Amino acid sequence: MSSNKGNNNQDIKRHNKLLILKMIATGHKLSRVEIAHKIGLTKMAVGNLISELIEENLISETEYVPHSESETKNGRKPVVLSISDQSPCTLGILIKRELCQLIIGDLSGAILDSITYTYESLNNASELLDLLYQGYLQLQRQTRRKIIYIGISSVGPINMQEGVILNPPFFYGIHDLEITSYFEEKTGLPTYLINDANAGALAEKLYGMMRNDRNYLYLHIMNGIGAGIIINDVLYEGNTGQSGEIGHCSINFAGPECDCGNHGCLELYANIRVMRNEIYEHRTLFPESPLLNIRKPNWEDIIKEANNKDTLAMMVMSNYCSYISYALINILKILNVSAIVTGYTNPGSGNFIEQCLQSKISHALHYEGSDNITVIHSFFDDNAPLIGSIAFINNKIFNGELSL
Ligand SMILES: [Zn+2]
The missing domain is CATH 1.10.10.10 (Winged helix-like DNA-binding domain superfamily/Winged helix DNA-binding domain)
Structure with a gap:
C-alpha cells in the first residue's frame, strides 16, 4: 500500500x-x-x-x-x-544461451511439471518462440491446474517495462524480441519479463536462503555475470529493468573496448576462455592436475577440482574470483548489503568460490557493527533464475500488483 x-x-x-x-x-x-x-x-x-x-x-x-x-x-x-492443490499456477520460462526451460509452479514455489529444450544454435527468433509455444501447449495439456500468468526470466539485456529481449551477446543474432506481446497474443495470459539474475534474487527472497535478509546481492556467475539487487526487501529494478549488470562494470579503465561500449568490462576478464588459457599456460608447472586430462575443461570441471583442492584449479578459480571481487567491492561500497548469494552449478559440496570471494572482499569492507559480509551458495544451486520466473509473478501477487 x-x-x-x-x-x-x-x-x-x-x-x-x-x-x-x-x-x-x-x-x-x-x-x-x-x-x-x-x-x-x-x-x-x-x-x-x-x-x-x-x-x-x-x-x-x-x-x-x-x-x-x-x-x-x-x-x-x-x-x-x-x-491448495486446486489453486491457480504460473507458467515460468527460463531462456538461456544453450537451453530453455518451462515449468508450472504454484504460489508456494513448488514445481508441478517441467520441460527442457536444449540447442547448440538457433536460426532465428521464430525458432525460439515456436519451441516455447510448443512447450506451453504441452504443459497446459498435462496439467489440471489453471494457469493464470506467464513469467519469463531471460538472459539480458532486456527492457522489462516493454517486455523486450534487447541484444544479448552470443545469442544467435536474436535481438529486440517482443516476447511478452507474443505470448499475450498467443495465450491470452498476462505475461511479464525479468532478467535472469533479478529473477534469481527474488527466488532467494521468497523461497530460498534470504527470506529474513533485507539487503543482499544475488550473483549469477556461470555464462556471463549478472547480479540481482534486493534493497529493503524489494528488488531494485532500475529504470528499465537493466539493473545489476555487474558483468559490464569496468575493472580496467585502460582495458579493451567491450561490445557494450564500456572499456575493461568484468566479463572480458572473468570468463571460461581466460580460464582455459590460464590452465594451458601453467600446464607444465602442475602436470598432475586432473584438468590437463580434459580436452576443453568447462566451468563445472574447474570448480569441482578447485573444491577437491587441485592447485591448478584453485589458482585459476582464485584469479576468476579476484576479477569479480574488484567489481563487487565497488558495488558493495555503495550498497552496503549484508550478504552475497552465489548462483552456479556446483557438482560437489565444496565452497571454494564462497570462501575465496569472502576473503577477497572482506578486507576492503569495514561495515559499521560488522566487519564481515556473508557469501553463501544459492539454495537452488544454479536454478534460482528458473524458480525466479515463478517467484517474480508470485511476488507481484503477494504485493497486490496482480490479482488472483
Ligand atoms: Zn561491457
Missing part, C-alpha cells in the same frame, strides 16, 4: 489477507496460532481471513505429520495450512 494514499478498511483487509497468503506460501506448514502470532492480529481476525482463503481454494488445511517421536509426544497434533 502506498504511504501517501488513504487506506480504507477494504484495503487493509486485502493487505492482511495477502500477507497471510504469503506467509503460508513461503513459510513451513504454519498453524493458525503461529500466523496470528507472527502477523500481530487477533486469532479471530486471522481465522476469518483464513476461512475466506480456504473458500477461494487458495489454501487448504491438513493434519500436521510430526517429523520425530518427541513431536508426537507434545500433545495434540495441530492443523497446518498450505497452498
